[in-house]
Amino acid sequence: MDNPSFLLLGLLKGQSRHGYEINEFIERNLSRFVSLKKATAYSLLDRLQAKGLVAEHTEQIGKRPPRKVYSLTPAGEEEFARLLAESLRSAASPEFYGDLGLIFLGHIGREEAVALLRERRAELEAGVTALRRVPKHDGVIGAGLHGVDLAVGRQAALMEADLAWLDAALVRLEAET
């Protein structure tokens, strides 16, 4: 059970939604953080239904196109609880693949490397500033001290640490003969 499924189950927890609505929600509120394409969401909802984790019923309002409304089944509730516990429990160490550039730093000239890392620094700083400006999502999903805001806070903290590390690395790199 992977992240996309977890996301969909979470959005259906305590609230039925139809596919289009789910896609809208993701685009409007979560696009900064996750990327789940429409087609993927639709077909994933099908698969979740096939697995018995969500139930589907069709409804039509006025002359609008009919919608498929999904809601969690008991099995879905259980699975969501399991995934949530697992997600909170495990550390999911900050990505490493993005560090391939650092691993291969020896294949580029020192000065060029420094120049590129300075660009990275600028981008990172802009990213932190932008994140700190993100409006409060409080209540969008849960209530109280959690939800999107909590994740945003963690993200900002990590990016600030990245910035600090990068500054130190630049100093060391420039001190190299």
Add this chain to the structure above:
Amino acid sequence: MDNPSFLLLGLLKGQSRHGYEINEFIERNLSRFVSLKKATAYSLLDRLQAKGLVAEHTEQIGKRPPRKVYSLTPAGEEEFARLLAESLRSAASPEFYGDLGLIFLGHIGREEAVALLRERRAELEAGVTALRRVPKHDGVIGAGLHGVDLAVGRQAALMEADLAWLDAALVRLEAET
């Protein structure tokens, strides 16, 4: 052009290797950081050759099985340089998908959440300790102040920041009514 390709091109930079050798190298030196399966590497090498980024020639030593030795073509050198610059330049913000658990924290009881986050804390702390103990890879890929060691240092810094954030978050969570 994605991470797996970048990895393979980087391993071929300045040094021809055959498929088996590449897989061995990844397993022995990089398994902590990247996961690229054998079958994937073999077929990816084929694709890279089809794209003209690597050249292939077969050699046989004694009565051992014949090997396919790959090396970068000029186009491959160029592509690698491009990918390296791009990788160093871009910030590649520390993963967010792993934060889905935090986003859905509102769907679980406060005490249970705290208990799970404490488990996460322990795991994270163990991870940091383990990382700090990673033996120096200096010279494995490049030489000097870079290569795997640099990436390990960044990773450790990020994990320590994560730990600090987590502690603060726990304090706030427990202060909630």
Add this chain to the structure above:
DNA sequence: TTTTCCATGTAACTCGTTACATGATTTC
């Protein structure tokens, strides 16, 4: 009246994983 919104989907494609297959040769 033209564009945007609502709402769902299909088809073709690429990518990565798993499990399996092969067969000689060196090491224990």
Add this chain to the structure above:
DNA sequence: GAAATCATGTAACGAGTTACATGGAAAA
């Protein structure tokens, strides 16, 4: 004689992306 090493692959599968298709209703 058995096991691990060397060395490369294939086939089947699932997941995700892109581009395309549809068609009525509401808004500009």
